[in-house]
Each structure stands twice: as structure tokens, then as C-alpha cells.
Amino acid sequence: MSEPTSEQFSLFKDSIARRLLDQPGMNTSSESSDLDDFSSYLASESWPSLPQSVREATYESRSNVPDSETISLDSTSTSFDDTLISYGLAADTDEAHKFLRKSLADYIEQACAPPPIWKSTRATECEICERTVPLTYHHLIPRSTHTKVLKKGWHPEYMLNSVAWLCRQCHSAVHHVAGNEDLARYFHTVELLLEREDIQKWRRYASKQRFGVRWSQRPPS
Known part of the structure; x- marks a missing residue:
């Protein structure tokens, strides 16, 4: 599967990377390229299943973007959950989804932020x-x-x-x-x-x- 390319996807990937760095089980001494590859993989696995309004979130469309807590994650690739679990970054699917929701909240906040003064x-x-x-x-x-x-x-x-x-x-x-x-x-x-x-x-x-x-x-x- 080819990796999506858009400003929104990049924001989402970076949100995942920041959350990964917060995880106690994450090896923060790894090369930055390793973190980039890992966050890109996780983002690519979950991005296609997100609602279009989330994937195209902007300041102008913010009123149509759902809250991260209300987004259904039922169709998220099992590879996303399994990867976090296998790396010891989540104990189970519920924790994996909690990680994803926090990343989504970060992403939505950035994507829908007002333009600079x-x-x-x-x-x-x-x-x-x-x-x-x-x-x-x-x-x-x-x-x-x-x-x-x-x-x-x-x-x-x-x-x-x-x-x-x-x-x-x-x-x-x-x-x-x-x-x-x-x-x-x-x-x-x-x-x-x-x-x-x-x-x-x-x-x-x-x-x-x-x-x-x-x-x-x-x-x-």
C-alpha cells in the first residue's frame, strides 16, 4: 500500500510520532529515521479508515469535523493495533484505540487551527x-x-x-x-x-x- 501524501496526512503522522515519544516503552535513542518509518507505517494503516471529513480537516471545514472521541475505529486496520501491542506500546486493542484517539485529537487541533495573525x-x-x-x-x-x-x-x-x-x-x-x-x-x-x-x-x-x-x-x- 502506497503512503498517502497530503499536508493533513503529514500532520497526522507527526501527531503519532509525538505520542510514540511519550510512550514509556518507546526506545527514544533510536534514529530519527526509524521513528519516521514507524510513525509513517502506523499512520498509513489507520488513515484510510478515517472519515473523509477528518482526512480533509481544515480551519474552514472545522464545523464538519467530528470530535476524536466520537470517531468510529471499528474499521481500523488490525495491523495498527497488533503493531502497538507487539511493540509493548499497548496492552490490548482498547489501549491501542486510546493511543489512536489521542493522536487524532492532536491532529484535529492542528489541522483546524486558525491561520496565523x-x-x-x-x-x-x-x-x-x-x-x-x-x-x-x-x-x-x-x-x-x-x-x-x-x-x-x-x-x-x-x-x-x-x-x-x-x-x-x-x-x-x-x-x-x-x-x-x-x-x-x-x-x-x-x-x-x-x-x-x-x-x-x-x-x-x-x-x-x-x-x-x-x-x-x-x-x-
């Missing part, structure tokens, strides 16, 4: 030119578009205050290449901005400029 994500380098210079924050979804963004359903409400930390020159360049509505709808992350050829050209130019020297803020053609 955007202004607290401040960087030390401009997210476009990567120079270590004084930064400003650029509202990735301009404030003037917030009402329309919600009305049209372009983005969820929690994204409205997302910001990128940009130097003044890169900040000006971003607003030069697109209007506020286009920025809000199509270029609401740094990654999307960097997919633009004009921003890539600007980035190559700006990254070579020394801070404090007067230079044009107009992106190269």
Missing part, C-alpha cells in the same frame, strides 16, 4: 527581492476589494488580512503591474506574484540594488 509573520528579508532592508507590509488582498471578494466568493474571510513583507520598491512594483481587483483575485499570494514574468524581471533587477542608493522604482520592460 498575518502581521506577526514578519520576515527579515523582502519576499520578492530577498534583500535585508526595511520592510512594509503589502495587503495581498487590497482592503478596497474586501467587500467584493466576499460577495463574489473569491476567497474565504480569514484570508482578507494576509500580507507579504516587501521593501518599498517591490511594494510599489507590485501595485504598478496590476490593479487592486486583479491583485485580489489572481495574485493573492507571493507565489502567484512570482509567477508573473514582469515581477520575475523586476526581482532580478531589484535583488542587485544596494539599499540607500537612489534608483528607479519602475520595473524593467
